[in-house]
Amino acid sequence: LSPLQQGLFNILNNYQDVYYSERSHHNQEEIRLAYCLHLINHIVKSRNQVIGNNTKIKDQKSSTDEDYRDQGLTRPKVLILVPFRESAYKIVNILISLITTGKKAKMMNRKRFVQEYHEEDEEDKKKVKPEDFDALFAGNIDDHFRFGVQICKSVIKLYSHFYMSDLIIASPLGLRTIIGTEGEKGDSDFLSSIELLIVDQADVFLMQNWDHVMQIMKKMHQQPKDGHGVDFSRVRMWTLEGWSQYYRQTAVFSSISSPEITALFNKNSHNYSGKIQIQRKPSNGSICHIVTQLPQTFHRFNCNNFSQVCDDRFNFFVKKILPNIQDHMKKHTMVFIPSYFDFVRIRNYFVKEEMNFVQMNEYVKEDKLSKYRWLFFVGKVPFMLYTERLHFYRRYRVRGIHHIVFYELPHYAHYYSELCNMLKDPKRNMDNVELTCSVLYCKYDVQKLAETIGTERASVMINSEKSVHMFVTGENS
Template identity: 50%
Template sequence: MGKRRNNKQLLTSLSKKQKKHLKEFGEVHPFDDVVSEKSERTQVVELVPSPEHSDAEAEHLDEEEDEPEEKTAYQKLLTTLNRPSGDDHSEEETTDDEEEEDLGVEENSVDKEDGNDDDDDGEEEEEPEDSGVVLTQASESEKVVHEGGEDFIDKEHESQFCLEGNLIGERGQEDIGDVDQDNDMYFQHFGTELSEDDMQKITLGTKPNTQIKWPKMGSLFCTTPLETFGALSSHKDLPAFHKLLETSCSNTKTLNSKEEAEETSAFQFELLALMGTYKDLYYPENCPLKVGSQVRSAYCLHALNHVLKANSLVLTHNAQLREQQQEAKKGAELEHELRDQGLTRPKVLILVPFRGVVLQIIHILISLLESKGKKVVVSNKKRFKDEYGNDSDTKPNRPDDYHAIFLGNVDDHFRMGISIIRNSMRLYAPFYSSDIIIASPLGLRTVLGVEGEFNRDFDFLSSIEMLIVDQADVFLMQNWEHVLHVMKHMNLQPLESHGVDFSRVRMWNLNNLAQHYRQTLVFSSIQDPQISNILSKQCANYRGQVSVKNIPKTGSICQVLVQLPHVFQMFSSDSFINHNARFQYFVDKVLPQYRDSVMSHTLVYIPSYFDYVRLRNYMKKQEMNFASVCEYSSKSEVNRARHFFMNGDKQFMLYTERFHFYKRYVIKGIQNLVFYGLPSFPHFYSEVCNMLAAGGQGEVTSWTCTALYSRFDAHKLSAITGAQRAGQMLHSNKSVHLFITGEDQAS
């Protein structure tokens, strides 16, 4: 400790220039060295004469770094000097210690905790380098601990859940030798080898469409790129389930929650039959209040059945390979290759919007794996409940669908790997040791990164065989770009091998055809072109696609309770993404009607945030009296805007759809309502219209409602007005249509 005290005193005696040189170069400038009065002959060190030998240096660089006692030219120079006695002893030691004091401030605290001074004279020259290593390792370990609190990864149970080191169970529950593989759709789908002609038909050929109707699912539109596999038939059969799931599937209580067992099992029977064909599926009627839990239970059963069959096949082949190796030692010849894997282990990717949904999925998976007298061993279950448990405050006076969507923990940044072996489940498994990955689009986006980033990784998505997108409509309210970013990185060739045994990899994985074998299941509560575009543009399943398209008979306009005239104005547009036509029509035709002071208390409902920004900037330039609220507005800004609008201090209020989705506030004081675009959720139309009765201002006869639409808003229009009325409005020669609601209540 005394030595360090002396070093600190010497450090304070240095000038600013000397300290700067010490910090930058790790040593005091030779001009400031204390040398003896007796001059010594300077040692000449020969350097490399020319950079032409740089290649030779590069070849022997590692050998030179391995030499333990190699000294620099400056250190050789110091050895020629005589060390003075007394107060001037060991200037080299002082210099090194001062460097340690200056560069290793954080190290002092580490040394104090360890109780070690590390002041041995024999290690004086190497001490600064070692100190830097210690500091770097300490900071990295602290970073790992800090990040581990957010992204914990279980590495303790790696050997237990490793497929390569496990064999079939003692009771043969993993053995698939007695399974009829010819009639099992799993083995048919992944055992099919596509020819070059088939590939051309899938990518360039026409896809014939057929339509059938099932009792519970309704109208099903099927596209089949290859005629060999045929279209969907009216005959419905459940897929063959794994042995571990047979008892769970026979129990209808596992599959339903609140609905009656018969009706629920009938709906899930058709849904499982559709998913069992391994065709892509788009189901846009996944209402969280009615069938949300049933759909989630069904796709969990399908995904778990897929994973168990895949793992059972690998474990069975492991035992067969061991037997073949033992026979090979005796002189027998090896049989044909057993190809049963992808380039990476993850097989199922489930995209969900919130952590609370992950909690429900894990509970369903555990209940499906449980059998009579046997419980599932779940690793890291306590940590999972703490991180994914109920963490949301219940907000009163909200609609039922709001509570169903935002149930539980509503954090939208997460990702977790799950590995399953027999009756054991490991949560927080590393991605490359996982069978199922459950994540949010934002959670995956931070891992996938973008081109140019150093720490990006997307190899774990190379062999995904099943993609499940749950609550795709909620992703529209978050950030749809994250979903598209994930889709772009699906089934790409990995950049590294990740320890895969290429002799076990399927040939279509090696030939980069995994996207044609991937099944994509998309569940949403609304029909939206952006969601359907995923299946039409970014999915190429060789077995085709199935889309549920049921025509709505009555629209949400029937749920409007106030007496209100609804004026629907149609504008011409040449493209779905052309926002200029809507903006010009609103500015030229609609906005002048409401700029009069008589038309005060006007709320403008805007579905798109980009349209909101454009309209807000226009009103600022025109110096119009308006308030605005969006999903990025603070609570104080929202309160001020609502107060000024209700009191009439602000004539207009710009109101975004995502703000209404997350808050569901009742805006008081509305007398005139303008829908800049039709709501994505049809029930939002009736909710906003019914807000007019909340303020109690103005006469009922003076209330107005105007909605803009184009021919590309057919799905939204039919969900609001009904399919029959929407067809008439879209094909009519008139561009303005009037509906009046609430006449019976008013009278």
């Protein structure tokens, strides 16, 4: 094992909750191997305990008064949430390699699994996207799936019924469609006795639908509506007492540190063994990767209540930032918006004010996106509204940007430098073109701010009496 794997496995093997926010496409296979090794160890130990107790019960010499409580209300012990089928395929391959090491084991439904979950990448595919994008979207990226895995002594059965499975691998969407929501009829009994929850690539769930993850967490450890053939004399006492959440281990792996993921970990990690959050190293921020000669103005708006952040940000934008852009006739202006709800609000305001703009979001068809990019590039429309989720899934290189406004800092800090570097078009002479960048932030954005401009600078800006700060990047800065 590598030092990273050894460290993670030691924490996991102590059955402590862990939140690791420095996952990347470079160390993803190391992390998968570490938690797969732990979950196999857990399942095998649990199975051996049940088999041993079954033998004792059948033994006539055994005392009839002794309790053998070694089970939950339902069989599934481990739940892994991953965003794409390709991720599930890689996990299963690691499990197979671990289980079949040094012995022969029968694999059921493997051919079907390979057909449904794996796609070979095209060898002649042009590498025009960033490295992390190619690594994330390689293979089968369908996000609607779920299947059970049953692990026996010499048989590994894929696609086993949930209530006959030891392990469930699913996407949040795949589980959400069967557990339903509050007020809907759904089946979530199989989540009642989960002992190990692994949330891998949690940052991707933010770009999919975070509400699915929250609904799954609400359904965990609820009292089953059906007995499902359980022998209550073998059910652990702490499960019957409704204390399962305090005995569940939760492991969260993400490539970014965001308030949403941190809140998920803090609010849903009740492990009596404790929890560990591995802090990210202080960084100089992604601003150091900007090579374009670009003045960047950071505007801090006042907000005294977190529930008012959206309203205060919108009012500051329409009263301070937008009039300044319109007064100086700044064309070729992109407004980058991470939240789709904020995007809809700004789009409706632009429509109401009869402003000339194009909207670039994940729901617009491909042909229209190409048309909008061309209109913006040639200057026929002065404004472009651009969502972070569209950039996450497409990673367009948008040409023709002269002015960029970050309505809110992106979840992925490297998007900031990536977008700022787009302002310098190597195919055009832009020596006499004014380039500007404006950023809106408040005290509740300190985590994103630290990842963007660096930990020390973020601390100074948040506590400063000044509300406007400027940075100039580039070769001559």
